[in-house]
Amino acid sequence: xxxxxxxxxxxxxxxxxxxxxxxxxxxxxxxxxxxxxxxxxxxxxxxxxxxxxxxxxxxxxxxxxxxxxxxxxxxxxxxxxxxxxxxxxxxxxxxxxxxxxxxxxxxxxxxxxxxxxxxxxxxxxxxxxxxxxxxxxxxxxxxxxxxxxxxxxxxxxxxxxxxxxxxxxxxxxxxxxxxxxxxxxxxxxxxxxxxxxxxxxxxxxxxxxxxxxxxxxxxxxxxxxxxxxxxxxxxxxxxxxxxxxxxxxxxxxxxxxxxxxxxxxxxxxxxxxxxxxxxxxxxxxxxxxxxxxxxxxxxxxxxxxxxxxxxxxxxxxxxxxxxxxxxxxxxxxxxxxxxxxxxxxxxxxxxxxxxxxxxxxxxxxxxxxxxxxxxxxxxxxxxxxxxxxxxxxxxxxxxxxxxxxxxxxxxxxxxxxxxx
Amino acid sequence: xxxxxxxxxxxxxxxxxxxxxxxxxxxxxxxxxxxxxxxxxxxxxxxxxxxxxxxxxxxxxxxxxxxxxxxxxxxxxxxxxxxxxxxxxxxxxxxxxxxxxxxxxxxxxxxxxxxxxxxxxxxxxxxxxxxxxxxxxxxxxxxxxxxxxxxxxxxxxxxxxxxxxxxxxxxxxxxxxxxxxxxxxxxxxxxxxxxxxxxxxxxxxxxxxxxxxxxxxxxxxxxxxxxxxxxxxxxxxx
Numbered sequence: 001x002x003x004x005x006x007x008x009x010x011x012x013x014x015x016x017x018x019x020x021x022x023x024x025x026x027x028x029x030x031x032x033x034x035x036x037x038x039x040x041x042x043x044x045x046x047x048x049x050x051x052x053x054x055x056x057x058x059x060x061x062x063x064x065x066x067x068x069x070x071x072x073x074x075x076x077x078x079x080x081x082x083x084x085x086x087x088x089x090x091x092x093x094x095x096x097x098x099x100x101x102x103x104x105x106x107x108x109x110x111x112x113x114x115x116x117x118x119x120x121x122x123x124x125x126x127x128x129x130x131x132x133x134x135x136x137x138x139x140x141x142x143x144x145x146x147x148x149x150x151x152x153x154x155x156x157x158x159x160x161x162x163x164x165x166x167x168x169x170x171x172x173x174x175x176x177x178x179x180x181x182x183x184x185x186x187x188x189x190x191x192x193x194x195x196x197x198x199x200x201x202x203x204x205x206x207x208x209x210x211x212x213x214x215x216x217x218x219x220x221x222x223x224x225x226x227x228x229x230x231x232x233x234x235x236x237x238x239x240x241x242x243x244x245x246x247x248x249x250x251x252x253x254x255x256x257x258x259x260x261x262x263x264x265x266x267x268x269x270x271x272x273x274x275x276x277x278x279x280x281x282x283x284x285x286x287x288x289x290x291x292x293x294x295x296x297x298x299x300x301x302x303x304x305x306x307x308x309x310x311x312x313x314x315x316x317x318x319x320x321x322x323x324x325x326x327x328x329x330x331x332x333x334x335x336x337x338x339x340x341x342x343x344x345x346x347x348x349x350x351x352x353x354x355x356x357x358x359x360x361x362x363x364x365x366x367x368x369x370x371x372x373x374x375x376x377x378x379x380x381x382x383x384x385x386x387x388x389x390x391x392x393x394x395x396x397x398x399x400x401x402x403x404x405x406x407x408x409x410x411x412x413x414x415x416x417x418x419x420x
Numbered sequence: 421x422x423x424x425x426x427x428x429x430x431x432x433x434x435x436x437x438x439x440x441x442x443x444x445x446x447x448x449x450x451x452x453x454x455x456x457x458x459x460x461x462x463x464x465x466x467x468x469x470x471x472x473x474x475x476x477x478x479x480x481x482x483x484x485x486x487x488x489x490x491x492x493x494x495x496x497x498x499x500x501x502x503x504x505x506x507x508x509x510x511x512x513x514x515x516x517x518x519x520x521x522x523x524x525x526x527x528x529x530x531x532x533x534x535x536x537x538x539x540x541x542x543x544x545x546x547x548x549x550x551x552x553x554x555x556x557x558x559x560x561x562x563x564x565x566x567x568x569x570x571x572x573x574x575x576x577x578x579x580x581x582x583x584x585x586x587x588x589x590x591x592x593x594x595x596x597x598x599x600x601x602x603x604x605x606x607x608x609x610x611x612x613x614x615x616x617x618x619x620x621x622x623x624x625x626x627x628x629x630x631x632x633x634x635x636x637x638x639x640x641x642x643x644x645x646x647x648x649x650x651x652x653x654x655x656x657x658x
Contacts (some may be wrong), residue, residue: 010520010521011520013520014519064468088481211474319515320518320519322512323512323516323517323518324518324529324533325501325527326475326504326510326512327510327529327530327532327533327534327585328501328502328504328505328506328530328533328534329501329533330497330498330501330621331497333496333533412477415468415471415472415475415477415478415514416468416471416472416473416475416477416510416512416597417468417472417597
């Protein structure tokens, strides 16, 4: 048995070019499969950890998924805003421990600008209830102070004291600038792996101030209020886009949700972030499952190639098998010899694929992090991936039986004298 | 177990699963220990079938084959495989060697599947490799060739390595199937002499199958398969 395995290895080595190519295709397909699974896992993890500790997200009535998209991920626009009075009502509710109002609509070089209060830096949590921390500077205090996320700072190369101007609207190109009222970077947040990294934070009052001389989404022609004079105006916000709400007790979450949903003055929607994130992930998840299915098919293609290569070599090896039979190998030995080859190739292909993936993730993690804001945790293997690899090995075991069986039949019919 | 009956075939008939008539039908064939038998077998005379039956990879329709007193027809296929490994050495026409193994590893292949031949080889040569080296020496394979890949050897050298593989561990029977057909006339005689000499030295029964009657001269007995095989005679008569 041991000799048979040694024989299988030496025989495989003898055909190292074709088998090597097959091995590479299996290694690559395994790396792809596990890579996709890994990105999928980490994307889902960082996705579901983009907000934590917030009991309710409140916005104008829309779909829960859309509310999450703009309130947490700052993607898309709100259909409607919430009146300031409504915000004050909700904040004053005895069940409510804290609130974070957010006001959106402006951007800076494609990064969303969020108007909020300093409560944001105190109460916003992400991941496993981690608070926001400053890698540099402090929360905004002056009117034209801005606190930027780690990603914004890194990509645009900003430091404390840099002056930035905001653009009206989302997107990057062709936007009108609030050039007359520049902001100063006073704080840079530490990296979180959440949308916070890509956000510019300013005070709600600042949002009011830069829009004083605006009406209906455009600058009023021939009318301008210089930055020095905005202090003379009432900068109390009239509207906010959404509110993140923390409750005194989680037990009251459904009562509070009902209160918001039945709020008399305007139509509102309150969602539980966990539930909405799950819903949102189900939408995104279709693509992600399709990707996994495609990479699974790539592995199947790799295994088919392997079986084809081994089967094709079988004809050339009939005499070799007859010699082995003549020195006493049983048909079962021949079966094992050929099956072992397939298994050996898949096993080493899988190992090489995993090594390749590990090396690749290790070297690409910073790049992925900075380009896609996706945190991939370098690791050799997880339990879920082990399950996938188990399936790959199981399928390859089944696939390897095919050449083994062909060789078995062939060695029975050829006996000692193959007819070639 | 009869002392001198190494190979004993009686009333043997064999038909391939899909054939409508028998391919081989032999009344009787005997070989004793130390016999060196030339089996004249032109193509189509049922030569391969006879080899398959003797080697235990084929099973006759009726009749008996016994090898060293073991009744092959009463044994399981894997027991027949073990019997073949323990007691028969084969030399084939050409491409006799496993291309990815060295000369020595090809010779030792016989000992990998048979514990009996392994221990007998060790007993007669102190070590397994020593015995392989001794046989290769006897068969005129220079020591520097022993660790080369077999693909670098000439056809004549390859056949002599195959002979060493057939002889190692002193099997009782050596079956050679056209081992010289790829060699030129001069080398044919030389190879035959070497093979005969080593079989005598090992006291092995040699069954030498060939279509070339000119080679029969040095053998103690000549058998003509076409006249022995009643199935073929019947076909030709029809």
